[in-house]
Amino acid sequence: MAWSLTADMLPDLARGAAVLGTGGGGDPYVGRLLVREAMRESGPITILDPDDLADDALVIPTAQMGAPTVCFEKLPHGTEPVSALRALERRLGRRADATMPIECGGINSMIPLLVGARTGLPVVDADGMGRAFPELQMETFAVYGVPGSPMAVAGERGETVVIDTGTDNAAMEWHARGVTIRLGGVAHIAEYAMSGAQVQRTAVPRTLTLALTVGRAIREAREQHADPFDRLADVLADTLYGHLRVLFRGKITDVERRTEQGFARGRAAAASFDGEHGLEIQFQNENLVALVDGEMRCVVPDLICVLDAETAEPITTEHLRYGQRVVVIGISTPALMRTPAALATFGPAAFGLAHDFRPVELIA
Structure with a gap:
């Protein structure tokens, strides 16, 4: 069942995502601020249960890529993930029906929400890592047969690069890492475009809900001593x-x-x-x-x-x-x-x- 994410939920979601990020995934604080500002114009974001996806829906996950130490110092402009999404849509010749996290941990729990707020797309309550991992081939999507490419990489000055390595997800990671380094150590990406049926088969379900629940539990425990x-x-x-x-x-x-x-x-x-x-x-x-x-x-x-x-x-x-x-x-x-x-x-x-x-x- 779909539900609405409101701005007052973002602190709990960010806290829970930082737990699930296992130390990485990028600090969600900056991402939370970007989403909050976007939501002032867009209002609530629709979070879509994976079971509610049509089998032929096109879902394009979006994310930030780079070393957390760089991401901590090099703040995003805020337009990069939508640029990556649009570049991949042009390559595929089709508009996305939804976006989704590639990982539920850290800032990458927030980037698809930013895309959802900027574009009106729903965000699927699932991801491909169930936590955070450092490399793009480290996805349950890849494990269970979804190729990551073609993928799009976007920089803060409007640069976009499309990478297509076929079914070789490790090669995709290698090329995308090199592009990201040359963009200053941080970039935004759209990858693992897939159908709704593939999401249901390969994704870790309801991890945005999990992050929200984890963050809320910590806050409420403190409030209740x-x-x-x-x-x-x-x-x-x-x-x-x-x-x-x-x-x-x-x-x-x-x-x-x-x-x-x-x-x-x-x-x-x-x-x-x-x-x-x-x-x-x-x-x-x-x-x-x-x-x-x-x-x-x-x-x-x-x-x-x-x-x-x-x-x-x-x-x-x-x-x-x-x-x-x-x-x-x-x-x-x-x-x-x-x-x-x-x-x-x-x-x-x-x-x-x-x-x-x-x-x-x-x-x-």
Whole structure:
């Protein structure tokens, strides 16, 4: 069933999206401001349940691409994602019936909303990652047979580039990353154009609703002086993300962060409040693996989220700082993200990690 997203819902949605972004996906704050301004002219945005899509509807997902460290400093003009959408429509010879997130985490929960507000298109309540991943081929769309190209890339000065690599989604990522670097490290894209039937078959459903629910749960727990981490676990228990585990509580003691090849890569270390245990998180835009005293406690594609110890506000990788008091949680991913084909695309080996995937709920 379709529902209307109003401007007063955006803070909760952005908070929840930052949790689901697992440290990456870009800070949704700027995206929230862009959407809010667009909604002052357009009014509410229609959010469309994937089950309500016509089989032959054309859905074109839209997103921002680039290293979060660059996105944090290089603000978008606001017209880029619509430019990418229009460029891809021209290539396809058909107008889109809806847009959709490629990932539900971070700023990319907001970019399709901006497109919806600017164009009047409905936004499908689903995405292709169920979280955030750093590379374009790391999509459930790709896992289950939808090619990402042709895709369109748009820059802040009106530049558009169309990339067509056929069914080779990894090559599409490679070319698009190079274009994005040459556009200053951040660009906006339209890709994985697909039918409504393909959305229903390949997407992670109702993740905008999930982000809104997660963000609201954290806020309401604080307002009611309840434990936000317990509230978050209770909320997730009734979703496709059924398990939440607290992995670590402590203070950030070190952050190594560098921007290379279009990604933010690095590690963060923390010490437990009693000083007896240590945590290390490795990230490539998003948090990939959490080690406690050298032992793996959670690994991609399960979610590793760093939250403020007092407020449960999510902390993205570009905002990690020495001295922050944090709670690190692991959240299980939906079943369609744990199949052998899915793990081959965005499991530990896809990132060169020397760890086998083990569900977070099963790690002792």
